[in-house]
Amino acid sequence: MIRTNITIGLFGFGVVGQGLHAVLERTPGLRARIGRIAVKDRNKARSLPAELFTFDKQDLLDDPSLDVIVELIDNADEAYIIVKQALLNGKAVVTANKKMLAEHLPELIELQRSTGTPLLYEAAACASLPVIRNLEEYYDTDLLDSVEGIINGSTNYILTAMNRDGQPYADALAKAQRLGFAESNPALDVEGLDARNKLVLLLAHAFGLVTGPEELLAVGIDCLSPLATAYAREQGLAIKLVAEARRLPNGIIAAAVLPTLVAPSHELANVHDEFNGLVTQSGFADRQFFLGRGAGAFPTASAVLSDLSALTYGYRYEYKKIQQNAHLSLAPDAAEVDVLVTFEDEANVPDESDFTVVHEQLRSAQRGNYLIGTIGLGQLARATWLRLPGVCVVRLACPLRAASQAVGARPAIETELVNEISR
Amino acid sequence: MIRTNITIGLFGFGVVGQGLHAVLERTPGLRARIGRIAVKDRNKARSLPAELFTFDKQDLLDDPSLDVIVELIDNADEAYIIVKQALLNGKAVVTANKKMLAEHLPELIELQRSTGTPLLYEAAACASLPVIRNLEEYYDTDLLDSVEGIINGSTNYILTAMNRDGQPYADALAKAQRLGFAESNPALDVEGLDARNKLVLLLAHAFGLVTGPEELLAVGIDCLSPLATAYAREQGLAIKLVAEARRLPNGIIAAAVLPTLVAPSHELANVHDEFNGLVTQSGFADRQFFLGRGAGAFPTASAVLSDLSALTYGYRYEYKKIQQNAHLSLAPDAAEVDVLVTFEDEANVPDESDFTVVHEQLRSAQRGNYLIGTIGLGQLARATWLRLPGVCVVRLACPLRAASQAVGARPAIETELVNEISR
Ligand SMILES: NC(=O)c1ccc[n+]([C@@H]2O[C@H](COP(=O)([O-])OP(=O)(O)OC[C@H]3O[C@@H](n4cnc5c(N)ncnc54)[C@H](OP(=O)(O)O)[C@@H]3O)[C@@H](O)[C@H]2O)c1
Ligand SMILES: NC(=O)c1ccc[n+]([C@@H]2O[C@H](COP(=O)([O-])OP(=O)(O)OC[C@H]3O[C@@H](n4cnc5c(N)ncnc54)[C@H](OP(=O)(O)O)[C@@H]3O)[C@@H](O)[C@H]2O)c1
Secondary structure, eight states, rough: OOOOOOEEEEEEOOOHHHHHHHHHHTTTTTTTEEEEEEEEESSSSOOOOOGGGOOHHHHHHHTTOOOOEEEOOHHHHHHHHHHHHHTTTTTTEHHHHHHHHHHHHHHHHHHHHOOOOOOOOOGOOOOOOOEEEHHHHTTTTTEEEEEEOOOOHHHHHHHHHHHHTTOOOHHHHHHHTTTTSSSTTHHHHHHTHHHHHHHHHHHHHOOOOOGHHHHHEEEOSSSSHHHHHHHHHHHHHHHEEEEEEEEETTTTEEEEEEEEEEEEGGGGGGOTEEEEEEEEEEETEEEEEEEESSSSSSHHHHHHHHHHHHHHHTTOOOOOOHHHHTOOOEEEGEEEEEEEEEEOOSSSSSOOGGEEEEEEEETTTTTTTEEEEEEHHHHHHHHHHGSSTEEEEEEOOOEEEEEEGGGGSOSSSSOOOOOSOOO | OOOOOOOEEEEEHHHHHHHHHHHTTTTTTOOEEEEEEEEETTTTTTTSSSEEEETTTTTHHHHTTTOOEEEEESOHHHHHHHHHHHTTTTTEEEEEOOHHHHHHHHHHHHHHHHHHOOOEEETTTTTOOOOOHHHHHTTTTOOEEEEEEEOOOOHHHHHHHHHTTTHHHHHHHHHHHHTTTOOSSSSHHHTTHHHHHHHHHHHHHHOOOOGGGGGGGGOSSTOOHHHHHHHHHHHTTEEEEEEEEEEEETEEEEEEEEEEEEEETTTGGOTTTTTEEEEEETTEEEEEEEEEEEESHHHHHHHHHHHHHHHHHHOOOOHHHHHTTTOOOOOOEEEEEEEEEEESOOOOOOOOEEEEEEEEEEETTTEEEEEEEEEHHHHHHOOOOGGGTTEEEESSSOOOGGGGGOOOSSSOOOOOOOOOOOO
16 A cells, blocks of 8 residues: 555644644654644634635635645534535545534535545544544454544543532532533533534444434433432442443344443443543454543544544545445434433432333432433433433443333343354 | 455364354355365264265365365475465465464465465464454554553463352363364363464564564463462452563553453453453553453354455455554563462472562571572573473563663553643
8 A cells, every 4th residue: 555645624723732842843753744724713813834724615616726724623513514514525624523523424425435535534433542443444353342432531521520520510510621621611521422423423323323413312411410429429330421322132223321330340430531432242253442641632632643543544434334234224213222310309309110120219308319221222212301400310230122122120221142152 | 346256175073163054044145155065084974964074185286166265274394285285276265263374474474475366364363363463454553652462261261260260270171172172183272382372473463573482481371389379369369371572662562361360450360261352552542451252163153254255355464564563563572471380399489589579588498499580481481490490480460561660669550641732
C-alpha cells in the first residue's frame, strides 16, 4: 500500500480542534498537515496566525488543495451540512460529532456508498478507544451477543466525583465542563442523549442495525435521587450510566441507556473519572473489555489522528453487518428490564399496571417511596411517569432480557462460555 | 473491496485446530472452508471423515486449490518449514505459533516482503484479544510509551488457582493442561518462555523493534517461593507474570518478563484465570486496557477466524514502525528494576555487588532469607545466581526505568497525562 500525504481542512478550533493541532505537530510520521481552519467567532483570539483561519465554510469545501475535511464543531446541524457537502465534493471526512452522525446515519452511509468517499468517526464513540474499528473489523465473523459500556465521559466523571469524592452534582458538572469533557450543551451528557447517540453508532457497527436515536430509550443521571444513591451504597453497588445493546432470541435486539447498578466484580465498576469502558460478549472470543479515556482534547484528537492515518492507506468502513444481519430488528416490546423506581411526590408515582411484576415497594413519609419491578422496555419508554419531576429510574444489576423470561426466577447475570473441546 | 472465497489447508487438529473447525461451521458469513487437514499421528481417532486428513505436508503445500495455510501444530521447527514453504508457494498463512514466530521473525518479515504474501498471527499473542492488529493499526501515529501485560493464559490460570482458590501448584498446572490452556510442553508456560515469545511479537508491532527471544530476560513462575508469596499477601499485592516493554529516554527500550507484584488498583490485578490483559500507555490516547481470554479452543480460534476474515479483504501487516522507529534499540544495561529476591540455601545467594542499591535484607533461619534491591536489567539477566535452585526473583510494583534514575527516590508509579487544553 502506498501512503498518501494529506492536507486537512479543519472545521472547529475548540477543545478537540486545538488538541488535534497539537497532536499533529508532534506526529511528523503521519504526513498530514492542516491547510485551513474554519471557525465561527470573529472576535476570539487564536493561537495560530490569522491567515490560517476563515469564517466561510466554502473556503474549505471548495478548496481543491484540501484532501480531507476534519469536522470538529459543536453544532450538529451545521456539521451535517458541512459533512454532506464535503462527501459530495469527493473529500474524505473525519468527524467526532456523534449527534450529527446519529441523526443522519442512514443518509451518511448511503452518501459514502454513492460518492465512494469515506467517512470515519472513531472519535465519536469512546474517544481514544478503537471501538468502532474493532467492532467493524474484528467481530466481523464472530457472533456478537452484547455490547455494554460506559460511553459518556462527562457523566462518568460526575458520578465518580459524587460517589468517590463526595462532591455535589452541580460542582462535579461544572468541573467536567471546565476540563473540556462535557458537551457545549451539558444536557446532552446528563440526560443520556450523548450516550444514546453513541449507542446508535455501536448498534450499526456491532449488529448492522441502523436506527434513529429517538427509537432508543435513554434515561440520564440528571434526576438521580438520594434514595437511589443510598440504595446502591447499601447494596455495595455503583451507579453507572450504562449503554447496552443485546441480541435476544429470535433476532431481537434490545438497546437502551440507563443509570444502572453495577456489581464490584463487573468490569464497568472499574471505570472511573472520564474513562470509558466497553464489554463485548461474543460466541467464540467470549468476554472482552476495553478501557480508555472517553473525553478530553488529546484522547479525542488521538482517535481523529488514527482515522487520518487509516485514510492514508485507504481504510473505510464497510458496514458489512448491515447485509449480514438483515434478520435482526430492534423490538423494545419483546425485551424487559428490572428497575428501581424512586419517587418523591404522591402525585407523581409510577403506574403499577405498567409492570410485569412488582417485586417490592415501599411508601414511607420518613424513608421515602420506591418500587422494584420488572417492566417491558417498550412500556418503560412509553411511561408518562418516567419523565415526571421527582421520579428516578435505575436499572438493577442484570442485563436486558427477552420478555418471555419475565415471570419467575431471575436469570443468572453472566453466562460463561465453556470450552467444549479439551485435550 | 471485493471479498474472496477461501479454501484452507489446515495443519494440526488439536485444541485450536478443532476449535477452528467448530467455529467455521457456525460462521457461514465468512466464505471460508477447510479443504484438507494435515496431522501427525496415524492412529488417533478423528471426528471428521478420514479422506479430509493427510500425513504428508506436501499434500497441502502443493495443492493449488488451497489458498490459505492455517498452521496450528505444536512443533515450532516443523511449523517453520511449513510456513516458509507456504509463503514461497504464494499461499497466505495464518498461524498461532508464537514460538516459531519469535524464533524466525526477521526472516518471516523479509519473506512476506519478498513474496508479497501475507502472514497473520493475531492468535499468537493474547488469543482472543486483537492486540497485534491494534498495535499495528491504531498506534501507528501515536507515541507509544509502554505495553505491559499478562500475556500467558496458563500461568495466570495457575496463579489464580493458587492464590484465590488455594490450590497447590502441581494441581493447578495439571488442570490448566486438562482444559487445553497449557502448551504441550508446559515448561514454555511456567518458565516464562511463551510470554517472552509473545513479547517479541509485541515489540515488533508496538515499537518496530525486531529482536530474538534470547535477548530478553524471562523469569517464570516455576520457582516462586512461599516467602515471596507471603510477602505479596502481607503487602496486599498480587503476584502476576507480567511482560513489559517500555520506552525510556534516549531511544532505549527496556523489555522483560518477570513475576511482578501488582497493586490492587492496577488494571492487571483484575485479570483472573486464563484471561490476558494488556495496558498500553501512549502520548495522546494515554492509558488503555484490553482484557480477554488468552487461551482455549474457541477464543484462540476466534482470532484465527478474524485473521481469515482480514485476508478476504486484503489485509496484511505493514510493519510500518520498523522504518519509523529505526532509532530505537534494546539496551538492558541502560535500564533497571526493583526486585525482591528470596533464597533458601546459604550456598545459593544473590551477589550483593550486582545490585545498584540494596534497600533491605534479611537472613533468618526461622523467617527465611531475602533481599530487596535495585539492579540493572542486563545485570540481572547475566546473574548466575538467578537460576540457582531455591532462588526466587519477583519484581516490585514499579515499572522498568532508566538506570540513571537509579539512586535516590523511587519514581512515581504512574504519570498522568494532564490535558494542556481546556475550554
Ligand atoms: N471535548 C471532548 O472531549 C469531545 C469528545 C468526543 C467528541 N467530541 C465532539 O467533538 C466536537 C467538538 O467538540 P469540542 O469539545 O472541541 O467543542 P468546543 O470546544 O465547543 O469547540 C467548538 C468549535 O467549533 C467551532 N464552530 C462552531 N460552529 C461553527 C461553524 N458553524 N463553523 C465553523 N466553526 C464552528 C467553534 O468556533 P469558535 O472557536 O469560533 O467559537 C469552536 O472552535 C463535538 O462534536 C463534540 O461532540 C468532543
Ligand atoms: N491451546 C491454546 O490455548 C493456544 C492458544 C494460543 C496459541 N496456541 C498455539 O496453537 C498451536 C496449536 O496448539 P494446540 O493447543 O492446538 O496443540 P495440540 O492440541 O497439542 O494439537 C497439536 C496438533 O498438531 C498436530 N501436529 C503436530 N506435529 C505435526 C506435524 N509435523 N504435521 C502435522 N500436524 C502435526 C497434532 O497432530 P495429531 O492430532 O496427529 O497429534 C495435533 O493435531 C501451537 O502453536 C500453540 O502454541 C494454542
